[in-house]
Amino acid sequence: MHINRAKADISKEIMSQSYEIKKISDITLAYARKLTNSQHGFVSSIDTDTLENVGHTLTDMFGAQCRVKDQRFSFPVGKDGTYPALWGVALNTKTAFFTNTPSSHAGAAGLPEGHIPLDNFLAVPVLIENEAAGLITLANSEHGYSSRDIDSVTRLSEIYALALHRYRYELERDSMENQLRQMQRIEAIGTLAGGIAHDFNNILFPLVGFVELLMEDLPAQSPLQESAREVMNASLRAKDLVKQILTFSRQGEQELKPLKLQVVIKEVMKLLRASIPKTVEFRLRIDEDCGQILADPTQVHQVIMNLVTNAHHAMQDKGGVLTLELEEVDIYSLKPEVIGLKPGRYALMTVSDTGEGIQAEVLDKIFDPYFTTKPKDKGTGLGLSVVRGIVKTGNGDIRAASTPGKGTTIEVFLPLISKAALDETQDPSNALPTGDESILLVDDEAAVLKVMTLMLERLGYRFRIPERPMQEAS
Template identity: 40%
Template sequence: MGTEERIARPDQSNADWLRAVVDTAVDGVILIDAGGSILMFNPACECLFGYPADEVIGRNVKVLMPSSYRDAHDGYLHNYHTTGDRKIIGIGREVVGQRKDGSTFLMHLSVGETKRTGEESIFVGIVHDLTGRERVERELRESAARLRAVVDTAVDGVILIDSDGIILKFNPACESLFKYHADEVLGENVRMLMPEPYRSGHDGYIRNFLVTGEKKIIGIGREVLGRRKDGSTFPMDLSVGEAKQDGSSIFVGMIHDLTDRKRTEAQLMQAQKMEAVGQLSGGIAHDFNNLLTVIVGNAEHLAEQLAARGDLKRLADDICSAGERGAELTQRLLAFSRKQLLRPVETECSRLVESMHKLLRRTLREDIEISTHSDPALRQAFADPVQLESAILNLALNAQDAMASGGRLTISTANASLDAGDHNAHPDVGPGEYIVIAVTDTGCGMPKRVLERAFEPFFTTKEVGKGSGLGLSMVYGFVKQSNGHVTIYSEPGLGTTVRIYLPAVLAKTQSAPLAVEKEVVQSGSETVLVVEDDPFVRSYAVMSLESLGYKVISAVDGKEALQTLGVAPHIDLLFTDVVMPGGVNGWELAGLARNARPELRVLLTSGYALETLAANGHLRQGALILEKPYRKAELARLVREALAAAVPV
């Protein structure tokens, strides 16, 4: 029986127009009988599968299927005839077809069933080629993968939110900036990443933009504050762009961390402020001295003329005393502004410090213990001895105020070398040989906010009337005017060390300055665990040790160091700071580490004077300790010395 007879008997015209529809259809139309044999194969099928119709009619439809479908096809038909269970018939789904050349393509197959009374079922398959759609989808996937790679590897943060402020994308850079994992913020409102007042106003900004189009940040960009998971904030540059997705607005935020830039700007502003205040102070001091000359001179003359009037003479004397106090202040202002008259000479600092011992003993309270330490091979400094005495006295008085319940004041002198690394950190300090005078107390110490402003004129934490705020400013100005350098190292509860670096005088027998003989730097290949809470010092130590050939592991505190020691297979040397936050100091860390690894060598480092560490129980007999600031050559020498020790100390 012919195909047309099966489809359109007894109306021949019906068969003709049906044939026209099938032959001109864009999609493939295929007819199979109950056994799976192909009865009809329209031109669209010929194009899709690459077979002429006469090559497939009468053959099993499995010829058009890849092997994964082919083997199961007859089972599907048998199961359907037996149970009526439809897996594709009457449903339609995406499957894979196989062309004559063996290649495959994705297609959508819809299968319908028809039968005439008393006859077997005939199945009509409609085949729609999905190759074009698959190509577009593949291109979209590849494009999305490229975009995802760009976003995921971007140095700056990328965040995507919808029109309700809900976070849709949070790249790894954002995770580093805000300290949240992506799964903690996705689906949450972006307000959680904002401090006040940004948080309260955010939803209103979005609504206002969507209603009015007014841009306060979208499409513009500005500096704002971000809020980390721990509640701390950081400055950032935020640029926001708008895009459309399914008719709704989505917003892309680009976040650049400004922390380092702000820190550099603050340092520059501080330096400029100190310079500007210095210039202003110097000008005021000079003009004020002229006024004081007139005031004190006339008051003194009045006192002489009023010798017979005791009451009036006392008033004149009071004016003189006040004028003299004003003159002392102007002298300190001149010192800070580096405009005082200095008379630098070759000065034996050790002898100067020893000679001040009696003066300090008379000046300071009895509950202040005073000790001095000098390097026997100390060079001479080129400085004004009178002003140096004044500077040391100022530091001693400040130390006394910091030790309200008594304590120890230590003044030590030593030779020091500052190299190019120190010059890079402090551009106003030239590399070369210096004499360092360290004044250390065991007082209350200074918090970071006070430390940052310690050298500012008129800045003081003392009660009104108990300090002018010019003591450290005077020291700063004197040292800078002497082509030196001054540093403060302080920790609340431990004490403070102020170090004055003054240029050293080379041997008189030299007709010209000679280059310092370069010390042979010792290297190695051992593994060193560096433990240091200050990120800048830690980075410098790691860099120096790696350049010397060592393998370096770093930790930020004692707890992390102990964790590292627990998993690292081999560590030769523990190089740790003595005073650290986190509940485990350097000595405690060394003890715990030695319990686990008796063969471990230890090298300690500290910014405090050795005398202070010893007085506070942080220095033990035979311990190797490297004083900050240290040069690379000193680090190399002490590391080798520690590693070569026969018995760990």
């Protein structure tokens, strides 16, 4: 009678529009205790991302009565992928069991300080498609446990599995809605950033142009040359910043050029050294003879920044060693069929840390968009997915390996540019093109038009600026 009433009450809550896993868990635990005459118990589910056993309801076996210091009711999976203690036996074996002599059971691992004594113990895993999705645990039955109690709680677990199924669905739906809102926010920010960057470019173009003209007009030994060069350097840094903004907003085109990774790595490490605490030790192992790659410098800078920053975050609590290595490798010797790259020579950049490491079940997800193990205010989950996109676009590959408790290693393979291709990208002539053709100049910025006319005049071109540019363009 009790079991049928329990199923009816739980089913009613599952179908309710105001669904709450906490309320359903309370009902489940109340009926489980009544069916078995148990004083204590808890009901939990497995977090599909972290595999933690997270409690939804519990008696005071973990509360004020037993004065357990850690009030957060969540148990992590062990480093070996199994769950500890008596309750872990049911999850590890996916099998219900009971013991009326808990202290002598093979799975007993002792009790935390202040925990209530266990006279007897019962645990039933909640299974979804033969996978452990949750747990119903009971303790200290007045009459001791029997196979009949296992049968009763197992029937309860079957209906509770439906509750967890909906719970997972609700979580997934919420996650998808959050991702959609995040994408919309990023799109809006990108549109705004792109607009600002284009406007800023209209300011930078004449600034750079007029400084170039000034440097041409000034005598080579003029003391003003140094000042003009400083203005030019600052303008070019601003240009690079605009390019980064346009890359973020996906409105900028890639500027592929031969690039020495050694230079970019050293620039990034110099930039980050001041912001990373002394508890993190930097180790660089750079092959100065490593060949060049064909890539966009801004995007490569972004890749290295993201990887090094992530490695630092993994060690920010306890410190450690951050190692960045660069070497030239022949992909033939690295089993290309496994790596998924075309045979040839590659630059292999390796970023490793001695942090907490990443669990195997989480490692496969770190390159997924919006996936992050960081707190909500610490990351968006976009960094590594952007890194992977940049690397894949450059015909490279990225892979990760991690050992929980020891650290993580990220390897990035980027194809080296051949000597023939390198020669094609390098124009032997630095001379500016000249001519006497007529050019129609159209721009909505007066300063841009002015600097363009001055430059074209010096190169010998004739030009005309229409009074009504839109009509002439049509």
